[in-house]
Amino acid sequence: MDDPVFWHRLQFGFTATFHYLFPQLTMGLALLIAILKGQGLRTGEARYHDAARFWIRIFGLNFLIGVVTGIPLEFQFGTNWAAFSRSTGPVIGHTLAMEGVFAFFLESSFLALLVFGERRVSARVHFAASVALFLGTWLSGFFIVATNAFMQHPEGYRLAADGTYVLDGFWSYVLSGWAIAEYLHVMAATVVTAAFVMAAVGAFWALAGLFPDVAKLNLKLGAYAGAIASMLVAFPTGDSQAKLVARHQPVALAAMEGRFESGPRAGLNLIGQPNVSAGKVENAIRVPGILSVLAFGSVEHDVRGLTDFPKESWPPNVELLYYAFHIMAGLGTLMILVMLVAAFLQWRGRLFAARGWLWVLMLSFPAPYIATIAGWTAAELGRQPWIVYGLMKTDQGVSPTVHAGMTLFTTLGFAGVYLALGLLFVMLVTQEIRHGPPEARPLPEPGARLAPEPPAPKPEPPSGIPAPAGPLTRRR
Amino acid sequence: MAELWFWMVAVMIALYVVLDGFDFGAGALHLFVARRDAERRQVLAAVGPWWDGNEVWLLAGGGTLLVAFPAVIAAGFSSFYLAMFLVLWVLILRAVGLELRSHVEHPLWRSLFDVAFFVASALLPVLLGAALGNVLRGVPLDATGFFALPLFTSFRTTRELGVLDWFTVSTGVFALVATAAHGANFLAWRTTGEVRARARRASKVLLPVLFLLWPAMTLATWAVRPGLFRDFVGRPAGWAFFGLALAGILAAEWAARRENDLVAFLGSAAWLLGLLAAIAASVYPVMLPSTLDASFSLTAPGAMAPVAGLKIALAWWCLGLPLSLVYGVVLARIHKDRVPPPAEGSHGY
Ligand code: HDD
Ligand code: HEM
Ligand code: HEM
Numbered sequence: 153m154d155d156p157v158f159w160h161r162l163q164f165g166f167t168a169t170f171h172y173l174f175p176q177l178t179m180g181l182a183l184l185i186a187i188l189k190g191q192g193l194r195t196g197e198a199r200y201h202d203a204a205r206f207w208i209r210i211f212g213l214n215f216l217i218g219v220v221t222g223i224p225l226e227f228q229f230g231t232n233w234a235a236f237s238r239s240t241g242p243v244i245g246h247t248l249a250m251e252g253v254f255a256f257f258l259e260s261s262f263l264a265l266l267v268f269g270e271r272r273v274s275a276r277v278h279f280a281a282s283v284a285l286f287l288g289t290w291l292s293g294f295f296i297v298a299t300n301a302f303m304q305h306p307e308g309y310r311l312a313a314d315g316t317y318v319l320d321g322f323w324s325y326v327l328s329g330w331a332i333a334e335y336l337h338v339m340a341a342t343v344v345t346a347a348f349v350m351a352a353v354g355a356f357w358a359l360a361g362l363f364p365d366v367a368k369l370n371l372k373l374g375a376y377a378g379a380i381a382s383m384l385v386a387f388p389t390g391d392s393q394a395k396l397v398a399r400h401q402p403v404a405l406a407a408m409e410g411r412f413e414s415g416p417r418a419g420l421n422l423i424g425q426p427n428v429s430a431g432k433v434e435n436a437i438r439v440p441g442i443l444s445v446l447a448f449g450s451v452e453h454d455v456r457g458l459t460d461f462p463k464e465s466w467p468p469n470v471e472l473l474y475y476a477f478h479i480m481a482g483l484g485t486l487m488i489l490v491m492l493v494a495a496f497l498q499w500r501g502r503l504f505a506a507r508g509w510l511w512v513l514m515l516s517f518p519a520p521y522i523a524t525i526a527g528w529t530a531a532e533l534g535r536q537p538w539i540v541y542g543l544m545k546t547d548q549g550v551s552p553t554v555h556a557g558m559t560l561f562t563t564l565g566f567a568g569v570y571l572a573l574g575l576l577f578v579m580l581v582t583q584e585i586r587h588g589p590p591e592a593r594p595l596p597e598p599g600a601r602l603a604p605e606p607p608a609p610k611p612e613p614p615s616g617i618p619a620p621a622g623p624l625t626r627r628r
Numbered sequence: 629m630a631e632l633w634f635w636m637v638a639v640m641i642a643l644y645v646v647l648d649g650f651d652f653g654a655g656a657l658h659l660f661v662a663r664r665d666a667e668r669r670q671v672l673a674a675v676g677p678w679w680d681g682n683e684v685w686l687l688a689g690g691g692t693l694l695v696a697f698p699a700v701i702a703a704g705f706s707s708f709y710l711a712m713f714l715v716l717w718v719l720i721l722r723a724v725g726l727e728l729r730s731h732v733e734h735p736l737w738r739s740l741f742d743v744a745f746f747v748a749s750a751l752l753p754v755l756l757g758a759a760l761g762n763v764l765r766g767v768p769l770d771a772t773g774f775f776a777l778p779l780f781t782s783f784r785t786t787r788e789l790g791v792l793d794w795f796t797v798s799t800g801v802f803a804l805v806a807t808a809a810h811g812a813n814f815l816a817w818r819t820t821g822e823v824r825a826r827a828r829r830a831s832k833v834l835l836p837v838l839f840l841l842w843p844a845m846t847l848a849t850w851a852v853r854p855g856l857f858r859d860f861v862g863r864p865a866g867w868a869f870f871g872l873a874l875a876g877i878l879a880a881e882w883a884a885r886r887e888n889d890l891v892a893f894l895g896s897a898a899w900l901l902g903l904l905a906a907i908a909a910s911v912y913p914v915m916l917p918s919t920l921d922a923s924f925s926l927t928a929p930g931a932m933a934p935v936a937g938l939k940i941a942l943a944w945w946c947l948g949l950p951l952s953l954v955y956g957v958v959l960a961r962i963h964k965d966r967v968p969p970p971a972e973g974s975h976g977y
Contacts, residue, residue, distance in 0.1 A: 212727075213731075216723065216724070216727045219680060219723065220719070220720040220723045221720075223683075223687065223716060223719060223720075224713075224716045224720075226687055226690060226691075227690075227705065227712055227713075227716055229694070229701075229705075230690075230694070230701045230702060230704070230705025230706060230712075231705045231706050231709050231712050231713070232706070234701075234702035234703070234705065234706035234774070235702065237694060237698055237701055237702050237705075238698045238699050238701075238702035238773075239698070240698075241694040241695065241698025241701065241933065242695060242698060242933035242934060242937045242938075243937065244694075245691055245692075245694035245695030245698065245933075245941075246695055246937070246940070246941060246944075248691045248694060249688060249690075249691025249692050249694065249695055249941070250691075250944060250948065251687075251691070252684050252687040252688035252690075252691050253688050253691075253944070253945070253948035253949070253951075253952060254944075254948055254951070256684040256687060256688070257681060257684050257688075257951070257952040257955050258951075258955060259680075260680035260681040260683075260684055261681050261955035261956070261958065261959045262955075262959075263680065264676055264677035265677070265959075265962060268676075268975065268976045268977070269962070272962070273962070312934055316698075316933065316934060318933075318934040318936055318937050319936065319937035319940055320936070322940045551702075551706035551709070551774075552706075552772065552774055553706055553707050553709070553774045553775070553776050554706055554709050558709055558710065562709075562710070562713045565713065565717065569717055569720060573720070573724070576724070576728060580728065580731050580732075583731075583732075590975070
């Protein structure tokens with residue numbers, strides 16, 4: 153209880169996980185919105201603009217919570233991990249500062265234009281704003297992933313005499329193999345997230361008989377983007393991550409897979425519970441040979457087990473690491489199935505009426521969130537006990553002047569603040585989904601500037617559902 | 629190299645204060661210059677497109693400090709632990725108050741978020757001003773390069789230091805007045821109608837108050853850290869920035885009286901920039917002074933990261949800074965018209 157390292161890790165893990173719930177949707181959705189706007193511009197069909205208008209509102213809310221929860225993370229490098237920052241700052245500071253300079257400025261400058269500016273600028277400029285947001289968010293994802301990749305597999309640095317890290321090769325740091333593989337995997341997962349969310353809202357509207365035009369569009373884009381991206385998450389991106397872990401973090405791989413003994417023809421545990429004290433996996437259902445193939449590309453390749461490594465080098469929580477990794481990979485497989493069926497139905501033109509599968513789509517939007525949290529947990533736990541893999545132990549990284557009680561206190565503070573943020577977010581997003589796509593207004597002529605908006609007419613409630621009652625109606 | 633990076637960090641922090649300063653000021657005046665719902669929305673719409681980009685200067689400045697002077701980040705952030713989290717939570721409150729207010733049409737909801745935006749915006753300059761006060765007064769840095777500081781003790785500036793004492797509280801209040809005046813000038817420049825009229829009145833009151841408080845604050849600083857002024861006297865850059873600050877505030881006073889809103893705003897911006905730069909010129913090379921022993925102070929050459937990496941950082945900086953300026957110009961062009969009160973029920977802030 154009074155070990156500060158534990159509380160620092162808990163705080164960082166909690167706040168980073170909460171933060172990531174939002175960028176995870178932001179980045180994927182930015183791509184899908186740019187696609188919708190581009191299609192709208194190309195075809196001139198109103199439904200694309202209607203759908204984009206709805207998703208931009210969700211995007212705005214989601215972005216806001218992402219911004220306010222991101223800033224604490226940046227501060228925590230200094231407040232909680234001062235020793236780590238002092239020695240690695242000359243390296244990781246580059247990507248953290250570049251994220252601000254190259255990505256956050258871009259995002260923040262064009263966000264208001266995207267969210268509130270549709271009637272202020274031409275359709276073309278509004279489309280450009282959506283592309284700027286897409287580029288900005290995907291860039292910021294890159295810089296932060298490159299930072300994380302350095303902690304997983306440091307490259308491009310040199311150690312100074314006093315233990316400070318010096319940036320030696322800019323490109324080998326920023327574009328290390330680990331960074332690229334991690335980035336592609338993470339980005340594919342964000343598209344999966346956005347596709348599932350889009351399809352779930354479409355499925356809800358379809359089942360409830362609401363907004364059929366936009367619901368169809370959501371289902372179509374969600375199913376196709378989801379099918380492509382969920383396959384990309386597993387192969388080649390997840391697969392190449394696994395190969396990197398096998399090569400550079402063999403202990404972490406052994407723990408993720410619950411592999412205790414070394415040897416060739418390593419099997420893959422599909423199901424089973426690791427029992428660390430007994431050194432085996434209970435109730436294992438194992439496919440022989442697959443792990444050797446997945447990790448090294450050949451059945452005969454040796455895969456080392458945990459007992460091959462000294463116990464101090466094991467990740468401290470083998471069970472959690474094992475479950476986290478299996479949840480990610482298991483859900484990943486299920487999500488491929490869900491989206492392949494949906495895409496097939498869509499292709500045959502039957503998805504909109506396939507109520508059974510609409511239910512599945514509507515209820516499965518949490519899956520990518522759970523898989524992503526599990527994925528980060530696997531990555532970050534697998535890195536333990538190192539904060540910079542192989543170079544600096546996590547307990548050498550903490551702030552010397554901060555006591556366990558202070559960190560516990562601020563963690564509780566974050567828990568309270570984030571609970572409130574989460575409730576606000578859910579409430580406002582629900583309100584948007586209930587109201588559906590904001591009604592179409594004529595788009596201004598390119599270049600035309602409009603006077604202040606005329607008061608919008610009260611929307612006709614779609615037949616069959618009661619009009620939203622009460623004073624808690626939303627602005628139009 | 630150390631001097632260059634010291635100035636890069638100083639300029640970024642000063643820019644942050646000038647830019648987010650007008651957001652703080654607008655928020656601190658929010659409840660007073662805007663009374664009806666449409667007026668409140670007008671204030672939010674005036675700062676809405678800007679605040680996030682302004683806040684990024686804090687992040688970019690912090691990142692630059694981490695690249696160039698990691699020991700300063702490590703000591704400052706971890707030793708001001710609780711105060712830092714207070715700033716973080718208030719920053720969250722400010723953003724949420726501003727952005728979520730108009731999402732629900734209920735008057736109670738809107739009042740709640742108006743007050744949240746006001747409280748957070750008024751508190752932030754106080755906190756950041758007090759932080760600057762701490763950096764000026766000095767902290768008990770020891771040989772480890774860290775220190776521990778209670779939130780407050782006896783409110784004296786010698787022995788038994790606390791984060792808050794009479795001096796740092798005064799710098800906080802001074803910062804509030806300064807940003808409020810700056811925010812009033814911003815609103816006077818960016819809005820129309822009643823809000824503009826009230827903002828102009830606020831500016832005509834706040835600028836003279838600021839002009840009187842400034843020498844008082846200077847005297848207080850002299851009492852707490854006399855060495856600063858000895859160094860200042862011998863530094864031409866310091867005098868130049870002081871001249872900029874003086875010209876800025878005089879121009880602001882003059883322009884506010886003539887209701888030349890843009891010049892008044894530029895004047896208060898120049899004053900903030902000049903004042904912070906003059907301070908930076910006088911403290912150089914000390915970044916975080918130790919009250920225990922001057923040899924423990926963190927100085928720019930002493931705390932600087934190895935030069936090899938900084939050369940690389942300079943390269944991407946030369947690429948990034950113009951880009952961010954371009955975005956700023958584009959943003960200013962898109963929002964070049966004054967913000968009128970929004971129509972009833974329209975979509976926006
Ligand atoms: C929708 C989310 C999602 C899904 C379905 C998957 N992943 Fe994943 N995975 C992530 C989301 C994610 C992530 C959150 O994006 C992680 C965390 C850190 C990272 O680099 O990406 C991650 C990390 C991660 C790692 C790195 C662990 C480490 O660095 O120690 C590996 C080896 C895999 N994944 C492999 C897979 C495989 C083989 C999958 C097969 C289906 C898979 N992932 C599905
Ligand atoms: C946003 C996605 C991320 C999530 C969800 C995440 C999750 C976590 C979790 C769960 C922990 C606690 C692990 C433990 O118990 O040991 C942790 C620790 C940590 N993570 Fe991450 N992480 C993310 C990204 C990052 C990135 C991009 C960085 C670096 C730039 C980073 C740096 C750290 C640090 C410094 C710690 C504390 C030290 C440690 O316990 O290893 N994380 N993170
Ligand atoms: C643990 C390390 C992390 C830190 C220190 C961090 C820091 C931040 C900060 C300060 C912001 C707000 C920027 C603003 O004011 O506009 C932000 C937003 C954002 N972050 Fe993070 N972040 C972390 C993890 C991640 C990861 C792992 C990703 C993606 C892979 C990510 C992607 C984004 C994106 C896309 C935004 C834009 C806002 C949004 O999406 O809501 N962040 N982050």
